[in-house]
Amino acid sequence: MSEKFSPPVDEQPPEAAAKTPHPGGRPRDPEKHQAILQAARKIFFTKGVAASAIEEIAQHAGVSKVTIYNRFGDKPTLFEAVVKEQTDSMSEMLIGKKAEGADLKTRLNGFGEALLAFLFHPDHVSMERILAQDLAEHPGLADRFFAVGPGQCRDRLSHVLSEAAQRGELTLDDPRDGAEDLLSLWKGFADLEFRLSVRSPPDKAEIAERVALGTEKFLRLCEKAD
Amino acid sequence: MSEKFSPPVDEQPPEAAAKTPHPGGRPRDPEKHQAILQAARKIFFTKGVAASAIEEIAQHAGVSKVTIYNRFGDKPTLFEAVVKEQTDSMSEMLIGKKAEGADLKTRLNGFGEALLAFLFHPDHVSMERILAQDLAEHPGLADRFFAVGPGQCRDRLSHVLSEAAQRGELTLDDPRDGAEDLLSLWKGFADLEFRLSVRSPPDKAEIAERVALGTEKFLRLCEKAD
């Protein structure tokens, strides 16, 4: 695997795109880019990186194998592009859900439901599986992924709790530990079951129920923690 | 991968071993069997099944490649043998720790420490990583592994809690849910960090601290749950 987490070689900064529009010649088909990433995600996350053949991805994307190599240059680089796309969408989701609402419980539930819907999505479960393997082989990547993924997620929740504590809405020793506890209660045993393919992905209702129960337990825990 | 979870073809029932001792000919070297499994575990759990070469395992075990094929016949079968060995040792551990002790907290802590020491061991973390990938491809295996692994673990803890509830040592709606909560609090965020190779495995002291904190929170939760 590669040692970097960088974008594909051909990717241009959004602003530079205007400066270097079409130096002449046939323009790239933007749909192909998406098609490749989509197919790569599906294949990579299903069979694992090592077991995935570039040619299969090409075929699945309706694209020539050479096109993939021209655009991404490498198998590891293609994989990193897929991972980056996924983590970006997670960041977007976390920003989108500002955890607004009337009381604390409602706010937490909103945050938790959005988060679990993302974490328990088959695509994400698969990615975590594959990525864990990859990170074990390349320790350098682990911290970088963790920072933009689970770490960011915990910190954001921790911030929500911290604010609530300042407003006197709950008592809390350490917002960071609190966030970890809340996340653990939300995910619970189901997390393991999804990862091991014992259960099929949950629907909205099941997620809402999990989150509600978890939030309730967490708040009960805080009341007694003063 | 293979579709079954059965022992290697050559394995004999323990009793039959006396009946069919040595029909003549050179006896098998029992040390080689262990050496192969040990090497296979190391290689499989480090690089993944697909990326592991039988020849490397053979070399690492100080054994000829043909010997492996003669004994296990197949790569998937070898992998299954390794997994079986691991789950067996987990069952042993769970039976060994009967969760005995003076008060409930001590008993739970004893159980939790033994369990986490096993779950957070690098070998087990690696196996769960690799296995998750394999189970995703072969759903039939998932339930069978879950039953002898995490499922058994949860049920055993659930039983401990249930008994305690009957003795009036704690109040509990559903021992099964309680067990899941307690497990979640014990594992916490650290579980994810180990799986993603962000943190190195914990020592006894760290485990004991995690477990103590988790147990405390859980018991606090139960007191308020009546």
Place this chain on the structure above:
DNA sequence: ATGATAGTGAACGATTGCGTTTACTAACTA
């Protein structure tokens, strides 16, 4: 000693899949 099984080392055929090259067509600019 004889026959049988276990084990080794080396070579083999077959397959797979990476990444490249070649020759060709398609789309766009000047």
Place this chain on the structure above:
DNA sequence: TAGTTAGTAAACGCAATCGTTCACTATCAT
């Protein structure tokens, strides 16, 4: 129309690895 880039299809060289076979040695029971 000429020049340039994007894309395709097919074939190639190359390395890895599976699972097998062969010839040979080692270790046991009778």
